[in-house]
Amino acid sequence: MPIETKDLVIYKPERLTDNEDGGGKYSGQTIEDGLSNNLFDDISELNRTTGDVSMRKIFPAVTTADTDKLMGATVFISELPKDPNVSALLFSTESWTDERKAAQNRVENYLAKGGQSAGTPLDTHYQGMKILQVAMFPQETESAVGDSIVLVSNEGKALQHEQYVRITKVETRTAILVSEQKNIEYKIATYTISDALDQDFVGLSAKQWYNGEKSTTIIRDTLVADTGTYYSSTGLTVDANVGEYTVNAEGIYAQLIPSAQTESQIVDVNAAGESVVLVPGNNGTINANFAVTVGTSQNLYIGLSVMPSSVSFTLFGQSISDQGGLLKNTLGTQVGTIDYQRGLIQWTDSAGSGSTTLNITFTPAASPNQYYQSTAIPVTQNSQSTNWTGVLVPIPAPGSLSISYMAQGKFYELKDDGSGQLKGTSSSFGSGRINYETGSWTLTAGALPDVNSSILLLWGTPIVTFVRSNLSVEKACFDFQLSEGVATGVTVKWLLEGVEKTAVSNAQGKFTGDAAGSINYATGKGKLIPNKLPQKSTLFNVTYNFGTSLEQTKSDITPDSNQKLLFTIGTGSAIQPSSIELSIPLTDSTGTITRNLTLTDIPLNAISGNLVNSAGEVQGTINYSTGSVEITPASIYKEFKQTFTPMTVYGSA
Incomplete structure (x- = not known):
């Protein structure tokens, strides 16, 4: 007789549960089709969050009255x-009687035991430990981070036990064993493993290992077994048509074991870390008016960064100031918060509500990025404590210090709020302070830091910056270098929007025409400042005459009581302006440091000019008609030396 759809059934096993004894033998009871939860339980909110693997054993069968x-x-x-977060897969253990534990082992047995690994466990490793210490010869290679190994106890015996673990950290050191009055070097590798040991694993002492005794526990490498075959279904990206040889599936992978690990891309972050340090953008405070609507759903952007402890204004008759990122009135009631870097004010319920105009006084700030300074303090069994102190060099800038510690495997961070107080997102994280003048800091951790972890400190330092708010904006100029000994009348031509532009230098070395600027005829160095900025890739054509510069050496010049020098240069005829360069030897008061000072002339008119140094400081004058020079040369030389001062330190036992 024909086999119909109603003849296809699925039989239950002995137990439809996720317990270790779930599954079992064929029960003879059919699973009724079309009923909710007739095979699997509902997915709880906890399992939806953390993930879960549910397994059910089934027996597909054909039920007919004959043997077709x-x-x-x-x-x-x-x-x-x-x-989409739920996957359904099929696999077979090819056993009519096995239970869920055996099926679970089949899924988990992605790895199989391999050859014996280098190293023998030292002494006894107790249940719950997550560190494994092994001994090996110096020429042997230890396992690497990420390797999976298997610990086998009593291999080949009735009490054989295995545990697969993954290595997450490797440390090695050289040790010395004394045997028969000889020093024997050997290597000790310390592995940090992913899972705690599920029982005691007995090893050997160093001497037993060296003497070749057999260890109760050995370490083996693992091989990828991948013996399981899993089946599921997937959708098609495009409907398939009759006669097609190729179809495009949405994917070939399915979720087998839930994982809490995800990948997050991190971009625009420097590997060395960067810290934002606020520096004053003005020498004083400024006032600004803001028409605002005050309320918990309304924010106020000041428009620029703000220095901590510089904000003050009046809100609905209350005097408000900032304290460590909090806006408080004179009674200490918090009416809002301020993000100093973004200049963002957010209101609380205590601020009230309504429209008003605020006149806010504050010091503007700049927020240049800089690399972190960092240091770490190891937490050992001897130093483990909730209270920590230290001194940071260089001294942190306000609001830049953060201190992190690990307790029970989790990191907790406290940050400087800009007033010197260290706070975490919760008061239970602990507290601390930083002194901006001495760099000394204190930390009271909210929990005892873990042994073998570190107290990590990150901070930024005050940056040397210049307030540019009142500086004039210099016009764009083009520097150029010609031959030495240039004659007057240097001509520069260029095209601007199809029209030829021209600038010519006069007797004083100044450019006139379609550009300003200057040129030193002696050195041939000059700069051109076009009246209108040229277009990109503009070509400047320079026409000039040059010759050999004249040189003179003046000796036996004695300075007067004010260190002023008087002498005459030239051959008696008038000297070309913007063509003079003087090199004057200088010696400090101790006679140990000698430097040459270079002065060049800047014409004031056709008759006289100033003699200036490379910084543009006027140090004398020259008369071009007579060659008379009057200068008071000076140069600053800085040298840093270490000075050691004895100190008395008192201690108590």
Whole structure:
């Protein structure tokens, strides 16, 4: 008789549970089709958050009154769960009697034991430990981070036990064993493992290992077994048509074991870390008016960064000032918060509500990025404590220090709020202070830091900056270098919007025409400042005459009581302005440091000019008609020396 759809059934096992004894033998009871939760339980909110693996054993069968066979039978999942976070897969253990624990082992046995690994466990490693210490010869290679190994206790015996672990950290050191009055060097590798040991694993002492005794516990490498085969279904990206040889599936992968690990891309972050340090953008405070609507759903952007402890204004008759990022009135009631870097004010319920105009007084700030300074203080069994102190060099800038510590495997961070107080997102994290004058800091951790962790400190330092708010904006100029000994009348031509522009230098070395600027005829160095900025890739054509510069050496010049020098240069005829360069040797008061000072002339008119140094400081004058020079040369030389001062330190036992 024909086999119909109603003859295809699924039988239950002995137990439809996720307990270790779930599954079992064939029960003879059918699973009724079309009922909710007839095979799997509902997914709880906890399992939806943390993930879960549920396994059920089933027995597909054909029930007919005769012995007809169903040829080419296939079991498949015809409809996938609608929730994309839920996957359904089929696999077979090819056993009629096994239980869930055996099926689970089949899934987990992605790795199989391999050859014996280098190293023998030292002494006894107790249940719950997550560190494994092994001994090996110096020429042997220790396992690497990420390797999976298997610990085998009593291998080949009735009490054999195995545990697979993954190595997360490796440290090695050289140790010395004394045997028969000889020093024997050997290597000790300390592995930090992913899972705690599930029982005691007995090893050997260093001497037993060196003497070749057999260890109760050995370490083996692992091999990828990948013996399981899993089946599921997937949708098509495009509907398939009759006669097609290729179809495009949405994917070939399915979730087997839930994982809490995700990948997050981090961009525009320097590997060395950067800290934002606020520096004053003005020498004093400024006032600004803001028409605002005050309320918990309204924010106020000041428009620029603000220095901590510089904000004050009046709100609905209350005097408000900032304290460590909090806006408080004179009674200490918090009416809002301020983000100093962004200049953002957010109101609380205590601020009230309504429209008003605020006249805010504050010191503007700039927020240049700089690399972190960092230091770490190891937490050992001897130093483990909730109270920590230290001194930071260089001294942190206000609001830049953060201190992190690890307790029970979790990091907690406290940050400087700009007033010198260290706070965490919760008061339970602890508290502390930083002194901006001495760099000394204190920390009271909210929990005892873990041994073998570190107290990590990160901070930025005050940056040397210049307030540019009152500086004039210099016009764009083009520097150029010609031959030495240039004659007057240097001509520069260029095209601007199809029109030729021209600038010519006069006797004083100044450019006139379509550009300003100057040129030193002696050195040939000059700069051109066009009246209108040229276009990109503009070509300047320079026409000039030059010759050999004249040189003179003046000796036996004695300065007067004010260190003023008087002498005459030239051959008696008038000297070309913007063509003079003087090199004057200087010696300090001790006679140990000698430097040459270079002065060049800047014409004031056709008759006289100033003699200036490279910084533009006037140090004398020259008369071009007579060659008379009058200068008071000076130069500053800085040298840093270490000075050691004895100090008395008192201690108590």
